[in-house]
Amino acid sequence: MKKNIFQFIKRLLINTLATTALSIFLMCIVAIIKGFTLMTLVAPFQILLVNSLAHIGFILFDKINMKYKIINYTVMLVYLIGIVLGFGFLFDWFAVNEIWIVCVVGVIVFVLAITMDIIKINRDAKEINASLDELRKRKNNNDKTE
Amino acid sequence: MKINLKENKNKNDIEILIEYPEISETVHRIETAIKSVDNIVRCQDDDGKICFVRVSDIFYIESVEKQVFVYTNDKVYRTELLLYQFAEKLYNFGFEQISKSCILNLNTMVSVKAIFNSKMEAMLENGEKVIISRNFISAVKKRLEKML
Incomplete structure (x- = not known):
């Protein structure tokens, strides 16, 4: 059980840090395009906080089994946009960036994260199926020898 | 692998001797498989009658609202043992925890789908489907690699 809790915390930390890095990277690109040269020191921490809350929220949504995947993704996206807007106003992000730009960055990070997740889970499923095939082959060979 | 069966009326019980050139994972698996034939779990059927289920016949064990159920090919039994007790007891028989509430006999798994x-x-072999939670996927993967 402890092993699984450790696994859960590890995955949460990795995912949060990965999406935070991606968000900062995208915001830097936006800043460069808009001709900004400076970034406030607190901004990365603000982005980290929003990303952490997003992931915690996604874990809670994970507990609710919705009938259609698309509804689940939509709810997650609406939640993400909600916290991005809420914290955006709180941290005054929209004084320097338009609301839609921040929202688009949020959506890009969300889509990329979901895509990566789907790729990883499919790869894991492939590996497990390969192991199962190999086990079956060995079992069949043993049966034939008998 | 050769299997020799010999009837001996002087024996009181079945005796199994495994001869191998070198100890390997396969030898351990054979030993575990043989032991599992004799391993039984005390359960209750629908009518509350006590019955014993062979470990090798169990497909998965699930906890539902503090009640633990043992699923075989076509039957469901109730048991008084707790899920974590099963996880410890059945680990060597190819069982692995796949979610907070389920332990699966990996030998009954046919394929997985994301x-x-x-x-x-x-x-599973009987056409049933069970969910593997993401926190348990790497454990299942490692376990299967170990079983190869």
């Missing part, structure tokens, strides 16, 4: 929210759906 589903929504990074979970997997495992198809």
Whole structure:
């Protein structure tokens, strides 16, 4: 059980840090395009906080089994946009960036994260199926020898 | 692998001797498989009658609202043992925890399919499907690699 809790915390930390890095990277690109040269020191921490809350929220949504995947993704996206807007106003992000730009960055990070997740889970499923095939082959060979 | 069966009326019980050139994972698996034939779990059927289920016949064990159920090919039994007790007891028989509430006999798993929210759906030999939670996927993967 402890092993699984450790696994859960590890995955949460990795995912949060990965999406935070991606968000900062995208915001830097936006800043460069808009001709900004400076970034406030607190901004990365603000982005980290929003990303952490997003992931915690996604874990809670994970507990609710919705009938259609698309509804689940939509709810997650609406939640993400909600916290991005809420914290955006709180941290005054929209004084320097338009609301839609921040929202688009949020959506890009969300889509990329979901895509990566789907790729990883499919790869894991492939590996497990390969192991199962190999086990079956060995079992069949043993049966034939008998 | 050669298997020799010999009838001996002087024996009171079945005796099994495994001869091998070198100890290997396969030898351990054979030993475990043989032991599992004799391993039984005390359960209750629908009528509350006590019955004993062979470990090798169990497909998966699930906890539902503090009640633990043992699923075989076509039957469901209730048991008084707790899920974590099964996890410890049956680990050497190819059982692995696949979610907070389920322990699966990996020998009954036919294939897996990725589903929504990074979970997997495992198809069993009897056509039943069980969900593997994402926190348990790497454990299942490692366990299968170890079984090879």
